[in-house]
Amino acid sequence: MLSTQDTQKHQSQDTNFLKILGAGFGRTGTKSLRNALNYLQFTTHHMENVLMDPTQIPEIFEEAYKRPEAPVDWIRAYQGYDAAVDWPSTAFFDKLYALNPDAKVILTVRDPEKWHQSVCNTIHEWPAVDETWPKQILRARKMARVVVRDGELGGDNVNGRKEELIAKFNKHIEHVKAIVKPENLLIMELGQGWEALCPFLGLDIPKDVPYPHDNKGKDFKALLQHVKDQVVKDNKTAAAAADVATSSLSVKQQA
Numbered sequence: 001m002l003s004t005q006d007t008q009k010h011q012s013q014d015t016n017f018l019k020i021l022g023a024g025f026g027r028t029g030t031k032s033l034r035n036a037l038n039y040l041q042f043t044t045h046h047m048e049n050v051l052m053d054p055t056q057i058p059e060i061f062e063e064a065y066k067r068p069e070a071p072v073d074w075i076r077a078y079q080g081y082d083a084a085v086d087w088p089s090t091a092f093f094d095k096l097y098a099l100n101p102d103a104k105v106i107l108t109v110r111d112p113e114k115w116h117q118s119v120c121n122t123i124h125e126w127p128a129v130d131e132t133w134p135k136q137i138l139r140a141r142k143m144a145r146v147v148v149r150d151g152e153l154g155g156d157n158v159n160g161r162k163e164e165l166i167a168k169f170n171k172h173i174e175h176v177k178a179i180v181k182p183e184n185l186l187i188m189e190l191g192q193g194w195e196a197l198c199p200f201l202g203l204d205i206p207k208d209v210p211y212p213h214d215n216k217g218k219d220f221k222a223l224l225q226h227v228k229d230q231v232v233k234d235n236k237t238a239a240a241a242a243d244v245a246t247s248s249l250s251v252k253q254q255a
Contacts, residue, residue, distance in 0.1 A: 017075055018100045020044070020201075022085025023093050023176045024108030025169060026148065027118040029190045030086035033108055035212035036194070037083050040203055045084040050140045052230060055080060058136075058143035061088040065147045074099060088147045093176065104201060105180045109173055110190035112166045120159050123148060133228055 020042060024030055034046040050056045057076065064072045065088075074096070078084060085106070089096060097105065149155070158165060177185065186200040193211030198204060 015099045016102050018078060018082060018084055018096065018103050020083035020085075021089070021093065021096055021100060021103045021105045022083075022108065023090060023097075023105050023172075023180070024085070024188075025090055025115070025152075025172065026087045027115055027122060028108040028110050029188070030108055031214045032212045033106060033188070033197075034085050035214055036197060037085070039206065039209070039212070040198070040201065042083040043081050045078055045081040045089060046086045047088065047140075047144065048086075049081075050088065050143065051137050053080075054136055056136070056140070058139045061092075062143040062146045065091060065151055087152065088143065091147050091152050094179075097180070103184070104186070105176070105184055106186045106188055106197070106200075107173065107176050107180075108188050108190065112169050115169055116158070116162050116166055119153065119165070123153065123158075137228060 020037060022030060022033060024033075026047065031046060031048065034044045034048075037044040050058050050061070060073065060077045063070070064077075072095075084096065085108075097103070152168075153165065154161065154168075177187070186196065188196055194205045194209075197211075198206075
């Protein structure tokens with residue numbers, strides 16, 4: 001973690017460190033949007049990055065949610081990224097928008113009933129985890145429970161609180177529409193693609209490249225297992241590289 005001095009240094013830096021802000025709740029096509037933005041040469045923060053990127057500090061988001069009045073090192077939170085979509089970012093949209101007033105805002109939306117059903121089928125159905133899972137995933141999962149499951153979604157029984165959650169979903173959409181300048185806001189319906197996104201960003205539409213359609217509800221558990229397997233693989237690769245470097249150094253020292 002950064003020292004208090006480092007945190008204060010980052011907090012004093014300029015704003016507008018994010019070029020694009022995704023304002024849509026999770027389960028509104030945020031992973032597809034992340035992959036589309038990455039194809040367009042942005043580096044986009046998404047919950048999956050918190051799970052997989054070892055430079056990410058999930059505790060920054062967790063503490064920011066638990067202590068909303070405390071200072072937050074947002075520049076460190078998004079170090080290496082110039083765009084942010086999905087939770088946890090959406091939970092802090094007002095603060096991030098205040099810090100990035102020039103950002104292009106993309107509000108992904110979908111039918112509220114289908115959004116609620118997708119939440120019931122996915123976010124509240126994480127597979128059981130144990131100590132065999134990589135520490136980065138365990139830390140990110142703890143943050144996600146605080147920020148998303150118990151925070152933004154209000155805890156358990158999402159199925160029995162359908163009206164409450166749909167009302168919050170709709171209220172958030174109207175709030176974003178009310179505070180963002182119309183020229184900086186794209187309302188993107190689930191199913192829309194390059195034709196909506198690229199003109200808004202002032203970019204050419206990719207030729208012969210289909211818009212990504214990722215993280216469908218039925219694939220959610222498989223996605224999490226894939227994330228785990230990928231992190232384990234990356235960790236083993238890094239460990240093997242470190243062993244080779246250590247062995248090489250030892251040989252040189254003995255020569």
